Amino acid sequence: MARVVFGWLFAVLVYFFFNNSLLSQLQQPVLVYPGSDNTFWLLHILDVPQFLLYHYTAALAFDILLTCSCIICVVLPQQRLFTWISIIGVWILYIAYCSAAGKHYAQIGYLLAPIPFLALRAQKFDLLWNLFRYWVCFLYVSAGLYKLYYGGFGYDQNMSHILVQENAEWFIFNKTGLQHTVIGWLIQHPGFSQWLYRGAVLTDLALITGFFTRRFDKWLLAGLLAFHLGNLFLLHISFVEQSLIFAPFLPWQQWAERLQINNSDD
């Protein structure tokens, strides 16, 4: 299991590399954006993101250390030192990247999934893995509740307006094609598009079942996948980094039994 999750994390880092998003590839950004987040503030006061963003050699050493740690976690899942380094590394990468990009992103799956592997005993791992699962359920349920509370659910034109505003730049460069036709049609039919939005809210809220039972995990996984594919198609929101939130809904037990594996480290 550790091998799969850290292999997945490694794939995310490779994706970052090929998309010029590792710290050493950012060309030493000059602006920082700590926002009003206290954790960002703490790291900026300690000069951590600035040091990595402004010094190419430090950023390169950080990228190499993080990537190698991740590979070591795949090859030697029993050790804990590089698990710690990988986890601290991805959190620092997230904070430094968001600070340089001028926006704090919600794509956080790759930050949460490796945490349970810090556990030294199987019982503790099970507890942390369940907590990770509850954390994901909570985030999506809260997303659904926010859409109810802030009025997005009830406003009958909301999705249509979101589509117009979020696709404004995209429309300049994309004048034809299936995706253009679908997005354009949804904008012109606000009633239908708003029901898509409400469907997404119901998918978010459906994750509340994850707190009580694992029986519907495959449906929750399918719902999450459909939700993110919909976001990708209609709003161009990639979910490569976020994809690790699918991990707690995968049938690990069945796979382990099939492969006759007992230890979560394996």
Add this chain to the structure above:
Amino acid sequence: MAAQLFFMAKGIENIPFFLYHMYGQVHPRKDSTAVYLVKTKEGYFNHKKLSSREQEMLLNPVIYYANLKKDGDGTVETVENRFGSVAGAQTMAYLQKQLGNDSLSLTRFPGWWGNYFRLVSKDAFDSVSVVRSYVYSKAPYHKAAADSLSFTVKLR
């Protein structure tokens, strides 16, 4: 859990206590949407063909830079609010230096942006400009004819 609920009630994000409220608000109708574009000698550079990560790193800092130049980002005021009553003048100056962006950073921004653009665009432009414009909300979603210049950078 208590901390998560506390920060949700306060409406402040403090990672790892994330607030997932994106797209939750009512989006009122707008006649047009502001956009930032990269203008080259051959027309507008299609940044939408880049990956999400590259688009984020290329154009979000431009919005942040424009806001900083216009009104600041409120960091100075937030530092004052949070620490003004407990921190001395020296500490306040240090906090503002660590958490804010000085005029030198703003001056150097177009140069940094040009370097990152050169890396992701893989095209050899002599110089490019970043402009702000609008896209109308009515089909066929045309861009307004007028652009306002943010900055121009020489790439060669």
